[in-house]
Amino acid sequence: MRIFAFVILTFVLGAGPASAWQEYIYLDQGFAIQFMAKPQVTTAPYQSTLVKGLRSTVYSQEDDHVLYTMTVVDLAGHTDAGANFLNEAAYNLMREGEVIFNDFPRVYQDAKAIYGVTLVVDRPDGRRVRTSLYYNKGRLYLADAIVMPARGDKDMTVPSRFDQTVRFPPDGRFD
Numbered sequence: 001m002r003i004f005a006f007v008i009l010t011f012v013l014g015a016g017p018a019s020a021w022q023e024y025i026y027l028d029q030g031f032a033i034q035f036m037a038k039p040q041v042t043t044a045p046y047q048s049t050l051v052k053g054l055r056s057t058v059y060s061q062e063d064d065h066v067l068y069t070m071t072v073v074d075l076a077g078h079t080d081a082g083a084n085f086l087n088e089a090a091y092n093l094m095r096e097g098e099v100i101f102n103d104f105p106r107v108y109q110d111a112k113a114i115y116g117v118t119l120v121v122d123r124p125d126g127r128r129v130r131t132s133l134y135y136n137k138g139r140l141y142l143a144d145a146i147v148m149p150a151r152g153d154k155d156m157t158v159p160s161r162f163d164q165t166v167r168f169p170p171d172g173r174f175d
Helices: 002-019 079-094 158-163
Strands: 022-026 031-035 040-046 054-063 066-074 098-103 114-122 128-136 139-147
Touching: 031 054, 031 066, 031 158, 066 158, 079 114, 079 128, 079 139, 128 158, 139 158
Parallel strands: none
Antiparallel strands: 022 031, 040 054, 054 066, 066 139, 098 114, 114 128, 128 139
16 A cells, blocks of 8 residues: 555656646747746847857746756848758757767658757766757747756756747647
């Protein structure tokens, strides 16, 4: 009976934080993503060797020593170089530490599919960064989950949950 109670308690406690995730839709930026709480929104310059003076909008929220951010870079006037911007961002991330995982995620299927790249990098300062990068409709999207050293458990599954919730409206709206 104790084992059964332990399993039930573990399931209930384990389901709690996952159920707290909420989807936030930003039609003006062309994406939706889940955060644990309403993210802070800031603007910042975006560094690129391809084009100077780009601006980004950063949506961020920290929970349990994990920093979640979605950075949206408007590539206005430079949409023909979208693949180069995506590859430049991936290249810069790879140079920050040891790449321990990479993948090619897909949002939607068939003709609506939007492909990206996911990298997990262990930085020398002890942080583990999981980033999924996408280029869609003139914007570069970087979904980061940065596990801080204070967290201890760098292999936790929550960061992968975060970047797998990215959605883009295929026809300008979410159904």
